[in-house]
Amino acid sequence: MIPPYNKRVEALRESPTRAINRIVEHMRKRGIDVIMLSAGEPGVPPPKEVRLWLAKALEEESMRLYSYTPSPGFLELREAIAMDIKDLENVDVSPEQIVVVTGGQNAIFSTFSTILSPGDEVILMDPTYFGYLNMLPYFDVKLVPLVAPPERGFQPDVEAVKEVVRRGKTKAIVLVSPDNPTGRVIERGAAKAIADIAVDYGLWVVYDEPYKTLIYEGEHVSMYELAPENTISLYAFSKDPGIPGWRLGYVYGPAEVAKRIALVAEATTYNPPSVAQYLVLTYLKNREVRKRHIEYFKAVYAHRRDVMIEELRKIDGISFHKPQGSMFVLADVKRALQAKGYDVLPCVESLLV
């Protein structure tokens, strides 16, 4: 007799990126050369100085690099993160408000576990990071996607947000800036309006900012500064300094919510990976290396964006909003495909075979 499973796990779906990876692999097997453009996979490894520091530390005959750490990350790292936030965004956050977690995914999971209850409504932009879509059903909440129109540069539609919030079921508004996959950086006016809604109605703003050091035009708005009691900020070290596989990130917000998020993070992973904590600590503490590295990878990704845009402009019928940040261009290829005699839907479906 085989024992039954938990029904809630049935709500979980494979991440869309995983599905895309399988499609790409499948096409390659059929001899079709595919360049994978959809995932947020960085192309710049961490600074050499930092990697060599770690290489040296690996020679030591001690448990220093390998031991368990406190669940919210070790204090020195949380202090370095607080300093980094102060330095880059001029915002004061104390180490007690920061929870170091096992990557962006754990930041999202621990945060949603902490704030969402079954039946809550969660507002998301449409389009936005698709990783939310396969995880949120696990929490038994209702997703409310609100179109962020391409013709307005994918800025959130504040009036539409208000209209949903007035129904009184909203628990959280999820915002990504710079956004994946639109490349949109939120404008201060829209951010302020959403912050005000959150404060007025007692909502959480989950502000997901893994690309905050990857902005080509415009500024990164601190949502925390606009609504410190209502904002939970999520960050991952995946893109900067470029260790997506190593799984390290942090969450910050009011100390009380940070404490609860830390308990979920502890329940799910005990502590964030120590080796990644040491690497990032070395990176953040060496301010010169830190600043030089940001300038370097920004130049690399800006160049890639410009090449991409230039090439896309050469194709008739492709329209897109020029990304101001992150590492994506979201292009509408419908008319271009139609001009070549393809229907969009069968075309997409054939990719999914």
Add this chain to the structure above:
Amino acid sequence: MIPPYNKRVEALRESPTRAINRIVEHMRKRGIDVIMLSAGEPGVPPPKEVRLWLAKALEEESMRLYSYTPSPGFLELREAIAMDIKDLENVDVSPEQIVVVTGGQNAIFSTFSTILSPGDEVILMDPTYFGYLNMLPYFDVKLVPLVAPPERGFQPDVEAVKEVVRRGKTKAIVLVSPDNPTGRVIERGAAKAIADIAVDYGLWVVYDEPYKTLIYEGEHVSMYELAPENTISLYAFSKDPGIPGWRLGYVYGPAEVAKRIALVAEATTYNPPSVAQYLVLTYLKNREVRKRHIEYFKAVYAHRRDVMIEELRKIDGISFHKPQGSMFVLADVKRALQAKGYDVLPCVESLLV
């Protein structure tokens, strides 16, 4: 207006190890020298060859070490794990049945998420690994601790298990072998009896075996072999090869449950840390280094155990069961304290100040 939290998070407690760590720190600050004996913190780092391989790889100017990996871990590692299980336990497990996860804690969390529903009863030995106690309430289940008597070497009481199971509410039996903190290695007879109960009543056996290569006397029983459709085995690379902070482990069981556990693991951490995957792959593939390392750390820990036991025997009124595996001695110090005029409870409470 500050938004509310999820009630389920209220069920989470700080891990007892964290609390113990704070006590130790507190006592050290008061100038009291404390040797921390309670945590499963290994003292032997990974083999030098393996660490130097990683140090070398860190010099590369590529994203190889840093990229995202498939959520259940990369295939080559799962193949190496299957080979290792075959080699050490003579059990056939396919890579599709193995999910590499972010450490033992994530193995436990992903497994419990997958199999437990609110109201289920979960049988635990008493005493056993206390990490379960602060996490299980999150799943809204009923814990049924069954005394594993010290006078029987902490072997499970099979009749007591049967009695609970007959009530018809049990979903899972959790067994740790070698056990933390008792050092008990489960006997084949008891393991077989529990496997039979699980099969007859359609229950899961969650078989937690992070110390399976750390046995001084006796043999490691494969629960999976006894009940392949009902067993979920959990392993962590924390003690062997000694990377607790790096967070890597695996789960194996029927392919269908492995697939579901992988979805929870993905939702919580996206993928297990790539750097730890590379280190462990290098370790497991180099069979000579692997075998030499097991012999080495077993000798180190066996010696420590023997010193500990020898010293404990010198103290009047201390009784304990000689551990056959893991890295703990669970000693009853009640009579020894009483002989010195201390009451046990106030003594323990004074440590918790």
